Amino acid sequence: MSTVTPPATVASDAENLTSKEGRRKRRRSTGHLKIVPETPELRQRLRDRCREVASKFDKSTPMTKDEMETVSRRLLADMDMPEGYLGWIMVVLSSEYWRDQVAGVPHSRRLFLLPHCLKHAEGCPADYDEFGMNCKTCGACSIADFRTRAEELGHRVLVAEGSPIVMKIIVSGYVDAVVGVACLNVLEKAIDKILLAGIPCMAVPLLSSDCRNTSVDEDWVREMVMLEHREPQQKTRSYVHLLRGAADIFEPEQLQNLVPKLRGELSLREIKEKLHDGSDALVGIDPIAATEALGLDFVSRGGKYARPFITLAAYDALTGDKGTESGGADVVAKIPDGVKRAALCIETFHKASLVHDDIEDDDTFRYGEQSVHKSHGIPTAINVGDYLIGLGYRLVAGETKTLGPAAVADVLHCLSNAHTRLSEGQGAELVWRDNRDKRLKPIDALKVYALKTAPAFEAALYSGVRLAGEAEAYEEPIRGFSRNLGVAFQILNDLKDWQGDADNKLEAGGDVLGGRPTLLWALALASLDADDQAKLLSMASADCGLSDTQRIATVRTLYNKAKVFDQASRLVDKHQQRAEEIADAIQPEPLRRLLYHLVDTVLERPSESAVPLVSISSSLPITAPTKA
Known part of the structure; x- marks a missing residue:
């Protein structure tokens, strides 16, 4: 067994990460890295070590997911533990990182999130209504016990899945911290969305991700729920x-x-x-x-x-x-x-x-x-x-009198330029849709993406910067950052269209059926032989003799043959890296931190499996996410 590095050393590794070192270690599959440690004793030992390491962190700003992964890998290596524990360790380390901040939030401002899969799937009498799952009087599973204790302390309780609805609750101002129970797949998404915003959050992973009659370390959950309210030592x-x-x-x-x-x-x-x-x-x-x-x-x-x-x-x-x-x-x-x-x-x-x-x-x-x-x-x-x-x-x-004529003129110039480019991009898409010739080059698809998506990011960023002061030095970096962020975002939308996502798309292949030009279409035409190109082009028409389901299946087969999903993912990486390189050089640090935050939140990768919609109601006055 290797020598165990002192917690301070592991923590200092995270503190000393440069932005480039911490941000270039992304973009890999983690589906095989979600193994839960087998025994309660081993889980407790790893928890104790995570708490030691987290106690050494500088908590003035939230850690990125990449920094969290780097420290977690080092921790596992030092303890001679398998890489498969990585996802579990990241959740535990993140929870310990935020423990002090969660404690600083009164119980009445904490949301306790429980998964419906903790209930007994067979014979459960609970129903969902506008007040959530009614399970207090049953006693057949642990949900009732957890919920009752949390509500006695003042927590708001929600029995549901997924981070979108939690973000909606947070932004609505109902709660200031989240404590919860979920499987590692759900918690990975929570790290991506909730923690990046700097929302204090602790979680206990389920012992399996079967979504049916699963279990959890109940003592750990009770400890988390009963965490005493106290002032945090350092505010994040x-x-x-x-x-x-x-x-x-x-x-x-x-x-x-x-x-x-x-x-x-x-x-x-x-x-x-x-x-x-x-x-x-x-x-x-x-x-x-x-x-x-x-x-x-x-x-x-x-x-x-x-x-x-x-x-x-x-x-x-x-x-x-x-x-x-x-x-x-x-x-x-x-x-x-x-x-x-x-x-x-x-x-x-x-x-x-x-x-x-x-x-x-x-x-x-x-x-x-x-x-x-x-x-x-x-x-x-x-x-x-x-x-x-x-x-x-x-x-x-x-606002000429309040903001100054020069600032207003500069912002209006940026807005009008953005508006014109957006219309040009949308116009190019409409012209392609109405053309009989459905050929498209990847470079032309990328140009359309840059025109359609980047201007909104550029206008939003530039307006905030210019209204804070002179912005001439920021104009070119903002333009380049926004272009790369916008293109990467649009490519990710293409990929989500073939998988479904929790925001808008419920069926795969909507862009093909809607006749919209995409980079995936262009990449396939550039990679396939003449016969397959002709076959793909014929799928653009609803009059091709196939049903919509058959058309989508055919296009998917051709896309897989051309390896367009892999190609598109690499292009996302390329444009993300370019955006990060621009952010690396931005001063002051708060603006650079914001650009990194935008990269991490805007460029959320599609999950490895289909994303279920949130369909479970709660006692809070919130609706499920709708089309954005």
Whole structure:
């Protein structure tokens, strides 16, 4: 057995990682690295070692997943343990890293997350309703015991799976820390999403991932639930306050403050209630005010608000980085309204593009409701999209006195340039869709991606940076970073289209059926022989004589033959690396940290298996994630 390295040495390895060393060790399959240590004694020994190591960390900023993996591998090597424990060790090490921060959150502000698979699959009388799983009076499994004890302490309890709904709860402001039980597959996604935002989180892994009559170390769960509330020794920076600040902009009261209504007598809250009460939506609304009402309702309807977050976070990063501190909520609340209107403007443009995209693609639903053109007709939807474009420019142009004419002019120039490029990219896609010749070169697909996706990232970043001060030195880095981030993001969307994801896509191959040009299509045409190229090209038409299911199966076979999924994954890696290299050189550190955060959150890799949708309700007033 190898000599055991002292915990301080292992911890210092993480502290001394350079950004490049820590960030280049990603992009590998970890499906075989989720073995749970076999005995309670071994699990306890590994837990104790993780606690020792974590106690030495500098906790001022969250560790990245790559840094966590590096330290976990070293820990396993020093203890002469198999690599297969890696996923389990990362969860335990992460939990110990955040223990002090979780303890700093009162029980009433903690979310206790339980998996439904802990229940006995056969004979379980529990049902799901609007209050979650009703299991208190059964006693047939451990869920009731855990839930009862957690609720006695004041925890909010949710019986569900998946990190998207947890992020929704966090951003909504209901809780400030998460403690939970889940299988390693679910916890891996939680590390990717929840911990990257700096949300205090502890978890106990299930002893198997069978999703049926599984079990857990119950003493460990009770210990986690009963963790006493105390002030943390060191407070970790977090993006939670900025995420909440971005979402709060779209609450009716704040939205009405930022966008004073010019038409009609109804408040935004009254408009929303009227448009969603199930009757004729526009009855009783002044016809002149109808477009404003529809536009503001759609702006506030839903989404992740990623673009406004980027603007607010970039502004904060260059004005003291106070919004990421423990008292950041007050700092974010005091961000000038002019900056918030610029952040709102970015989302307004995005929502306008969604209204028009839904018309072009004839999509029926958006954010869980009928798309605008389905509920109000195509002419009205086109007009609403146009209105939102005008509203976006008005939001920024009206801030000349508060933000300064030079800053406003620079931001408007960036926005108009981004708007033009986005339209060019969308136009190129539409032209290809309407052409009879469905050939496409990979370089042309990448150009379309750069035009369609990168401008939104660039506009959001640049606006925040420019409103914080002079931005000339940042223009080229922001443009290059956004281009590579946007292209990588769009390629990942291509890959998700063939797997399904928890956000939007429930069936594989939607881009083929929808007639949209993709890099996968271009890569396949570049790799296949003439006969297979002709076969693939014939699949672009619904009149090819095959059903949709047969078309998708044929295209998948040809894609696999051309190895396009591997090629696309390597291109994601390439563009991600380029984005990171640009981020490596950015100063000051808070802005560099934000760019790394965007890379880690925006470029989430598809999981190795299909991602289930969250379909379990809870007692919290939250809905399942909808189309973004």
